[in-house]
Amino acid sequence: MLLSVENVTKTFGRNKAVDNVSFALEKSAMIGIIGRSGAGKSTFLRMVNRLTDAITGAIKFDGRDILHLKAAEKRAWQSDCAMIFQQFNLVPRMDVVSNVLHGTLNRRSTFATMFNLYPQGDIHRAIDILDRLGIAEQAPKRAEALSGGQQQRVAIARALMQDPKIILADEPIASLDPMNAQVVMQALRRIHEEDGRMVIANLHTLDTARRYCDRVIGMRGGRIVFDGTPDQLTTGVARDIYGADASFSEAATSTSIEALETPAERAVHQAEATV
Incomplete structure (x- = not known):
């Protein structure tokens, strides 16, 4: 089993942010976790990355329980388990390539870190990765630009x-x-497919989960209430995940460009497509 989550629980005071969560992945996949704000999605990812600790349970990756790792082993795991945040967490006034090179901090000496010294090979690799993501020309610019x-x-x-x-x-x-x-999302999907890396993404839109993920996990009140394939994520299931009534509309959460068009705009685009 590549990833095994076993009865993981995290509490904040009397509130159970993550409540007895369990699931397993036999092989690398792209997983989407959906649910309303406060469902426990972010807390769960922070436990996997060891940014916060679980109260009970086990999270095993390739047979090793990462919740028991300490000191150097914990830091090594955090290097193996990269985290991407909603607010980017870049250094705004630093150039793009230096921000990318910060991904090597866990394996660099304190001296090299203090004086911003990077091997030429790492610099070339950073630019290659930026090129792969279609933004190599942005390398010398400040991130804030x-x-x-x-x-x-x-x-x-x-x-x-x-x-x-x-x-x-x-x-x-x-x-x-x-x-x-x-x-x-296309970039994350390519990384999974081309590199074989596991990707677990917290998402707030159903169309995104269906389009890009191999498996979707729905959380509500800290617990898993759905675990299935994208085609099993029906509107009825979504209502249960989000605790919504019959007035629930997927269009309100859509990230598709088409869903944001007015009927008049959609008619124009459909007419243009037939020309």
Whole structure:
């Protein structure tokens, strides 16, 4: 079993943020975790990355319980388990390639870190990764000069610099417009398919989960209430995950460009397509 999550629980005071969560993955896959705000999605990813600790349970990757790792072993795991955040977490006034090179910090000496010294090979690799993500020309620019979608691709490039076994993405497209959201999700999907890396992404839109993920896990109140394939994620199932009534509309959560068009705009685009 590549990843095994066994009865994991995390509490904050009397509140169970993650409540007895269990699932397993036999092989690398792209997993989407969906649910309303407060469902426990982010807390779960932070436990996998060891940014916060579980109260009970086990999370085993390739047979090793990562919740028991300490000191150097814990840091090594965090290098193997890259994290991508909604707000990018870049250094705004630093150039793009240096932000990407920060993905190597866990394996560099304190001296090299203090004086911002990087091997030439790492610099070339960082630029190659940026090129793979279609933003190599942005390498010398400050991160703050880039669009949100470009900044998120820089964050993905930084994660790839770690050469991780697993990538965790916490709401990676929540702050992006539909076009940039598609670009970022396509990049994560290619990374899974071409590199064979496991990707687990917290998502807030059903169409995104269906389009890009091999498996979808729905969380509500800290518990898993759905675990299945994208085609099993029906509107009825979604209502249960989000605790919604019959008025629930998927269009309100859609990231597709078409869903945001007015009927008049859609008619124009359909007419243009037939010309």
